[in-house]
Every structure is written in structure tokens, then in C-alpha cells.
Amino acid sequence: xxxxxxxxxxxxxxxxxxxxxxxxxxxxxxxxxxxxxxxxxxxxxxxxxxxxxxxxxxxxxxxxxxxxxxxxxxxxxxxxxxxxxxxxxxxxxxxxxxxxxxxxxxxxxxxxxxxxxxxxxxxxxxxxxxxxxxxxxxxxxxxxxxxxxxxxxxxxxxxxxxxxxxxxxxxxxxxxxxxxxxxxxxxxxxxxxxxxxxxxxxxxxxxxxxxxxxxxxxxxxxxxxxxxxxxxxxxxxxxxxxxxxxxxxxxxxxxxxxxxxxxxxxxxxxxxxxxxxxxxxxxxxxxxxxxxxxxxxxxxxxxxxxxxxxxxxxxxxxxxxxxxxxxxxxxxxxxxxxxxxxxxxxxxxxxxxxxxxxxxxxxxxxxxxxxxxxxxxxxxxxxxxxxxxxxxxxxxxxxxxxxxxxxxxxxxxxxxxxxxxxxxxxxxxxxxxxxxxxxxxxxxxxxxxxxxxxxxxxxxxxxxxxxxxxxxxxxxxxxxxxxxxxx
Ligand SMILES: *Cc1c(COP(=O)(O)O)cnc(C)c1O
Numbered sequence: 001x002x003x004x005x006x007x008x009x010x011x012x013x014x015x016x017x018x019x020x021x022x023x024x025x026x027x028x029x030x031x032x033x034x035x036x037x038x039x040x041x042x043x044x045x046x047x048x049x050x051x052x053x054x055x056x057x058x059x060x061x062x063x064x065x066x067x068x069x070x071x072x073x074x075x076x077x078x079x080x081x082x083x084x085x086x087x088x089x090x091x092x093x094x095x096x097x098x099x100x101x102x103x104x105x106x107x108x109x110x111x112x113x114x115x116x117x118x119x120x121x122x123x124x125x126x127x128x129x130x131x132x133x134x135x136x137x138x139x140x141x142x143x144x145x146x147x148x149x150x151x152x153x154x155x156x157x158x159x160x161x162x163x164x165x166x167x168x169x170x171x172x173x174x175x176x177x178x179x180x181x182x183x184x185x186x187x188x189x190x191x192x193x194x195x196x197x198x199x200x201x202x203x204x205x206x207x208x209x210x211x212x213x214x215x216x217x218x219x220x221x222x223x224x225x226x227x228x229x230x231x232x233x234x235x236x237x238x239x240x241x242x243x244x245x246x247x248x249x250x251x252x253x254x255x256x257x258x259x260x261x262x263x264x265x266x267x268x269x270x271x272x273x274x275x276x277x278x279x280x281x282x283x284x285x286x287x288x289x290x291x292x293x294x295x296x297x298x299x300x301x302x303x304x305x306x307x308x309x310x311x312x313x314x315x316x317x318x319x320x321x322x323x324x325x326x327x328x329x330x331x332x333x334x335x336x337x338x339x340x341x342x343x344x345x346x347x348x349x350x351x352x353x354x355x356x357x358x359x360x361x362x363x364x365x366x367x368x369x370x371x372x373x374x375x376x377x378x379x380x381x382x383x384x385x386x387x388x389x390x391x392x393x394x395x396x397x398x399x400x401x402x403x404x405x406x407x408x409x410x411x412x413x414x415x416x417x418x419x420x421x422x423x424x425x426x427x428x429x430x431x432x433x434x435x436x437x438x439x440x441x442x443x444x445x446x447x448x449x450x451x452x453x454x455x456x457x458x459x460x461x462x463x464x465x466x467x468x469x470x471x472x473x474x475x476x477x478x479x480x481x482x483x484x485x486x487x
């Protein structure tokens with residue numbers, strides 16, 4: 001096969017040649033008077049040693065080429081399981097850039113930001129409607145931050161009754177952030193093994209819950225993409241022992257408008273606005289992880305909350321049982337604007353359709369690739385499906401080889417080796433925004449790779465062939481990063 005590797009982009013330092021400038025301005029002709037505030041002449045730099053010198057067009061092309069080396073949702077299919085890399089409608093961006101939202105100083109008094117407060121109020125109303133829960137804080141910066149915020153509320157609620165309790169129970173199919181958040185909130189964690197169907201084992205839960213159990217954190221649907229149909233029973237078991245049910249609702253995109261967290265008996269849940277409600281994400285932000293709570297948890301919500309007062313809105317700090325602030329100012333406000341724009345453009349029925357489509361598309365892939373890749377839990381799933389490399393491993397090819405080869409097809413790899421309960425996992429989440437033609441292209445690529453594994457496993461193990469760099473040493477990159485250019 002013809003190999004057509006793209007060249008890596010050189011650094012600006014390497015592209016530099018002495019004397020080149022990007023912009024030539026006439027001399028200002030103004031003498032700046034020396035004052036006692038002036039930086040002493042000896043410390044003033046005339047030149048920055050080794051600073052790259054390039055023309056304007058060279059700089060523009062450098063950054064344009066760099067930007068096109070990144071795979072993004074706007075470039076192509078991005079089936080990264082658990083991350084919900086859906087298309088983000090551009091109208092949300094236009095809304096987030098409206099000058100009166102984007103330009104408002106975060107310290108402005110309430111009277112000047114009535115419109116922003118109204119948007120926060122209405123977004124909370126919308127999230128209340130879709131979860132069925134009593135109130136929602138919009139402060140947390142991310143899903144994991146929402147988990148921690150909720151756990152601090154759980155701690156406060158237990159403390160109020162005399163004992164903060166010690167243990168948070170977490171199924172082995174939960175998202176990895178759940179145990180981390182629990183530890184940060186001062187709890188120890190205990191794992192509950194899934195049953196053979198990949199679901200929460202209610203008998204095991206019943207055995208584990210006692211007076212030291214603070215809460216159960218359930219990822220629903222779990223990281224296998226399977227809906228926890230026993231969740232309402234889990235709530236009853238927990239509530240009987242005074243423990244709380246926490247729902248990790250980062251993947252609410254798979255059942256919003258279809259199943260009600262309130263009816264499940266959920267006490268607290270977080271929602272990832274940057275997944276379900278469409279904000280560009282990846283590379284660490286920006287995100288927003290609002291926490292919705294049932295009535296009993298309302299007193300413990302972070303301050304401030306937005307309240308309606310006659311014909312206006314105000315920030316309420318007078319909440320004596322609150323856990324306090326978890327974020328400066330008004331949360332990740334631009335993400336709130338995007339989420340609200342997304343909700344308004346779709347409406348209630350539109351949101352339900354999002355979930356139905358996300359589930360349909362994941363199941364289409366599940367059916368089309370069954371038999372081609374291993375499938376430990378073969379039942380229907382919601383928004384994602386977890387295949388594995390058991391068939392290819394017989395030829396010495398691992399999940400990582402398969403997804404590196406996928407790069408040559410212009411497709412972003414799915415999540416690999418997660419969840420941990422599936423060995424060699426390939427976790428695929430198409431989201432509702434892909435066309436059938438795109439899914440068919442993905443299926444064809446996955447089938448072609450499976451075929452290559454049969455014909456020539458070493459070829460697949462040598463992938464990728466078309467990317468500017470081959471396989472990076474990820475351990476070295478993390479342990480000994482080189483962040484500075486030196487000759
Ligand atoms: C993404 C995700 C999280 C964490 O969200 P962040 O915004 O990345 O902190 C938690 N749980 C589940 C199930 C997720 O998919």
C-alpha cells in the first residue's frame with residue numbers, strides 16, 4: 001500500500017530566520033519621559049534572545065497547519081466512548097458571544113446583570129423539568145467537580161444528623177472519577193461487583209449497606225452503556241438505611257425525557273452540560289457539571305442560588321446550611337449560555353429525540369459489528385457499546401493497534417481499555433449527530449481492519465501510517481515532558 005505520511009509541523013523557532021518581521025510600523029516619534037516608575041534602563045530589553053523571526057504569512061500558515069493536525073468533531077467522526085463528542089450547533093457559539101453576555105464583568109452588581117441571572121434561572125428551570133428534581137446548582141466546573149460538590153452535600157446532610165458516615169459504595173462499572181471524588185470528599189470507597197449481565201448486583205448492595213454507608217454512586221447508564229434497571233430498588237435499599245443515592249448522570253444524553261431521575265428515587269445527580277447539552281470540549285475544558293438535587297438536599301446547595309423576586313432576579317447567599325461556594329463568580333457562564341441555547345432550539349420533545357437517536361445509533365453499530373469484534377456483554381445498550389479485542393488478540397493484535405490503524409481511515413479512536421471490567425475494551429459512542437452514511441463508513445473501516453488482522457497482523461501493529469507522528473511514548477511524555485525549546 002502507498003504510504004502517504006503527513007509531515008510534522010516544525011516549531012516557530014526552527015522556521016525562524018534572522019531579520020524577518022511580521023509587521024512594519026513607522027517610528028512613533030514620541031519621547032517617553034523617565035519617571036520614578038520607569039523600569040531602569042539596565043533592565044529594559046531591546047531584544048528577546050532566540051525569539052523566532054518570521055513574516056506574517058509564515059506565522060498564519062504555521063498556526064493554520066497546526067490547527068488542521070488536530071482531529072476534531074468538525075473534521076470527522078469522533079466515537080470516543082463516555083465523552084459524548086457530538087456536533088455542537090454553531091448557533092450556541094453565536095449566543096455565547098453576544099456582547100452583553102460575553103462582555104459582562106463578573107463583579108457587576110445584580111441590577112446590571114438581570115438578563116444573565118434570568119438565563120441562569122431559566123436554565124435551572126429547564127434542568128429541573130428534565131430531571132424532575134427540586135433544585136439545581138450551576139456552579140461546578142465539570143462532571144467530577146459536580147460529583148465532589150454532591151458528596152460534600154451528602155457529608156453535610158449526614159453530619160447534620162450527627163454522623164458524617166464513612167463509606168461510599170461504587171459499582172465496578174462506574175466511571176473512574178467516582179472513587180476519586182469520594183476520596184477527595186473524605187470518604188473511603190467500597191466496590192460492588194456487577195452481576196453477569198453487567199448490571200448492579202442488588203443482593204450485593206443489600207449486604208453492603210449499613211449505618212456507615214454515606215451513599216451509593218451509580219453511573220447510569222453504566223460504563224458498559226447498560227441502563228441500571230434496578231436503580232429504583234437500589235434507592236429503596238439505601239433509603240431504608242439512611243444512605244443516599246447519587247446518580248452519575250454525565251451520560252444523561254441517553255435517557256433524558258424518557259426516564260425520570262426523580263421517579264428512580266435519586267437524591268443527587270450531576271449533569272455534564274459539555275456532553276449532553278452540547279458545548280465543545282476536550283483538552284480539559286471548558287465544562288460545566290450542574291448538580292440537581294431532591295427536596296431533602298436543597299438546604300445544602302452551594303451559595304449563591306439565583307432567586308426570582310417579583311419582576312427581577314437576585315443572588316441568594318443567605319443559606320445557613322449551605323456547603324459554601326464551590327466556584328468563583330457565576331460558574332462557567334458561557335457554557336450555561338450554550339446549554340440554554342441548545343435546550344431552546346430543541347425543546348422538550350427535541351431533547352427526547354436526542355436520546356432516542358443516540359441509543360438507536362449505538363445499537364446500529366453494536367449489531368453491525370457483532371461477530372467481527374468480541375462483545376462480552378451482548379445485550380442491547382443505550383448510547384454506547386463496549387466491544388473488545390478477544391478475536392484479534394488470538395493473532396497478537398491488541399485494542400491499541402486496532403484504534404491506531406483507525407487513524408489512517410481519518411476516524412478518531414474510540415475509548416480503549418475502559419471500563420476495566422472488559423479486557424481489551426473498545427468503547428464506542430457515536431452520539432445522535434452522525435448520519436447513517438458516516439456510521440456505515442466507520443463499520444466498513446472496522447471490518448477492513450479486522451480483515452487485515454487475519455491477513456497480516458504485523459501490518460496493523462505498525463499503524464498508524466498516515467499521521468505526522470507514529471506512536472508516541474505516552475509514559476515518557478507524561479513523566480519527562482520537554483516544555484521548552486532549546487538549541
Ligand atoms: C465524563 C464523565 C465524568 C466526568 O466528567 P468531567 O467533566 O470530565 O469531569 C463522570 N462520569 C461519567 C460517566 C462521564 O462520562
